[in-house]
Amino acid sequence: MERLKLVLQYFQSNSESISNGICIVLALVSVKLYTSFDFKCPCLPQYNKLYSLGVMIIPPIILFFLGVLINRHTGVMMDEWMRPVGNRSKNPAVVKYLFSAMIQRALLAPLVWILVTLLDGKIFICAFSLSVDPALFSGLPNNTDLDVIIIMSKVPCKEDVIFRNSSFHKAVSRYVRCYSQAVGWSILLFLIVLGALGRLFKPCFDDHARFLQTRYWSNYLDVEQKLFDETCVLHARDFARKCVVQFFEDMREDTILRLSHPSVISHSLVEWRDEEEERLHGITKQEQVDKLLNKWYYSKPELDVTRIAHRPRTCVTWEDHKGKTLYTDL
């Protein structure tokens, strides 16, 4: 009983903490991906917004799918949802609990990406520099014969030649970045407030007793699936070993030996069960081994190991030099 409790505790802590760990690793991966990604704004009026919003939205979708894929609970939830009823009634609350846990964990990495994007500001500048009113800032380069729109769309590209002698682009970037950071911090604040309110007021709307039951049974499903996989692996191993041994033993033959003296019998029977001989499973000749290996390829044994429980023993018959039977195992 004690051991069982210990094992269950281990499974429980293992499963949840593993999922949380993976979730955090994915969030860190998303930050690393952002820092290593070399963002290059096209600086063309028709493509700026499209490209920037694409970079803000597509990676979170990818990270969300990855989060769902990597989570173990996805498989457990899908199995429980899709299984036929059979002998076990289905509890939709368990499926809902697993689903919400999975979604919460999967949403962390995309949110981290979006927040990092907004707080950094590069992508926002690329998307919205066109929408800024250039009259707010002095120093608009008017020596070139380019359109205002084109000039504004080049603001994210700092090294462009038209901005060489002015700080116009710096002022516009700074302005847009402020907006971006404000949006980022607001989203973060909103999420934290939402989480806090949810935590505080959940007991008012939730039946805690039912929640305890749901959580227990979701965890149970996870543990049960793990144990089933474990048992299948161990069973396959035992099955394989017995099948192979049975195959070896099927190839061996019984022997009749001729010996001179009857008194040799009582001493010699002790010798037979030598450990090395046991491992031979009765295959003691080159031809037998060759035949065995050949048969292993051309005609694998059927998947049935019931015979090994009633396996035939090698029977030895002892005869003297005249041919009279002295002793037989039969």
Add this chain to the structure above:
Amino acid sequence: MDKFRMMFQFLQSNQESFMNGICGIMALASAQMYSVFEFNCPCMPEYNYSYGIGLLIIPPLWFFMLGFVLNNNVSVLAEEWKRPTGDRRKDSSILRYMFCSVTQRSLIAPAVWVSVTLMDGKSFVCAYSINLDIDTFGNYSILRGLSEAERMRVLAKIPCKELFEHHELRVAASRYIKCISQACGWIFLLMMTFVAFLIRAIRPCFTQAAFLKTKYWSHYIDIERKMFDETCKEHAKSFAKICIQQYFEGMSGEMHGFHRQRSCANDSDDEDEDKKKSDEEKLLGIRAQDDMNKVLWNWHTCKPALALRKDQTDIENNGTVNGEANGTLNGFANGHAHDVKKKEWAVYYSKV
């Protein structure tokens, strides 16, 4: 319970984690190889496209095949596919399952290479710089009045910093193409992730029972193969031990006969029995340099037949160097000079 857990972990870790580990290492290796590789666009209109696109496609093919080579399950799959039916029917769903799992693991490193290449953008710049319309970047007059071939030659130099004079145009053009390349990269990643999501998350909706069956039997095939190899190894070891033991004993028996002929009065057998059992057993009757030399010489020139005898009587005078067993039974040694013939019959009895 703990023993089971440890054993399971060992088994599991041996098979799946090992494969996943190899998969992860190859993905990292592919990213590292890309960063180490020095990209050298030829900057000539005839070769730019082949170089750029070739670099996008050929290394992934190579990684894919390397994934197959490094995966142990490929040989298991091939064996299971080609084996004759014999007593065991073949199940095509198991073959499909094994093939799918091998393919999925091998696809990760190529996908990493393709996405890193697209995100970096250099190969696209190299491949597509000749297709640019530079009027979109502003008023540049470098291409006015040039023939088609010369136009292409100038545009092909865009990826090479040292060869193209107009810095701003080059920066603007590479930026543009890199954006397209990155957009393609993100879309590629999105597609791969979505397909993986469909396979992993939606599959349980279909054929879950059949899936459990195929998973069990494909794992069983792998384990059975390992068990068979193990059993063969153990068998060979025991076979070799006994064969050598019998060979030594055979030689010892002959030596005993030889010595007895030379010094029939000298009853050395009593002295043998006085020595410690274990030492004597280890010597297997070979105690002289000449005897040992003969044993070693004969081992090479005349190996014993691969047929272990269960008979352990003393076939004194019939002992030839072909390794007929001349071991002694418990206390039943050496004395009998009966001419015993040995015959083996194969009789099979089954207890059903």
